[in-house]
Amino acid sequence: MFALGVTAFDLPHPILQSFVMKMGTLCLAALLSSTSLAAAEKEILEMDTVCVRNASANKHLFVAEAPNGRREIAELAPGGMLCVSGAEAGETGVVSVFEDQDAFEGCSRLVPAGRTEDMIKYVDFDRCFWSSNS
Structure with missing residues (x-):
């Protein structure tokens, strides 16, 4: 789980990094708090x-x-x-x-x-x- 203070560069995958830079830290924290990292990455991949x-x-x-x-x-x-x-x-x-x-x-x-x-x-x-x- 990532804390609210996560930055794009703390994330292990470039797509997650891009998502944080576009949508902001709070959105990613909410997404990750409700799902696993793999599922979050899948949701992000599906979006754009x-x-x-x-x-x-x-x-x-x-x-x-x-x-x-x-x-x-x-x-x-x-x-x-x-x-x-x-x-x-x-x-x-x-x-x-x-x-x-x-x-x-x-x-x-x-x-x-x-x-x-x-x-x-x-x-x-x-x-x-x-x-x-x-």
């Missing part, structure tokens, strides 16, 4: 993020883009997850995957805010297998 998870057996380059244009890019090992904040409830972001950083072609998918899209299998020319279409 677009996420993608590498559910394939290989490492790939992933992009998560929020409706406000904010973009995060990372190479994810199998099981890795990438999120970007900046979405409102009801908005849709875009997640993309590329074979590697030198690839010209990849796969993209529209993702509602608060949802994590799993990329199950990479196939060139926008024919990837995603959790929402498999």
Whole structure:
């Protein structure tokens, strides 16, 4: 449990840090007092993020883009997850995957805010297998 005097930099996860900086310490303290840290993180993720998870057996380059244009890019090992904040409830972001950083072609998918899209299998020319279409 965190005390009311917690600051963003005392928190273990960047998304929680961002939430405190946006919403303030008191809101986070109230949220954490009624739930576990994992559940609080899940609630925060659901509020304003677009996420993608590498559910394939290989490492790939992933992009998560929020409706406000904010973009995060990372190479994810199998099981890795990438999120970007900046979405409102009801908005849709875009997640993309590329074979590697030198690839010209990849796969993209529209993702509602608060949802994590799993990329199950990479196939060139926008024919990837995603959790929402498999």
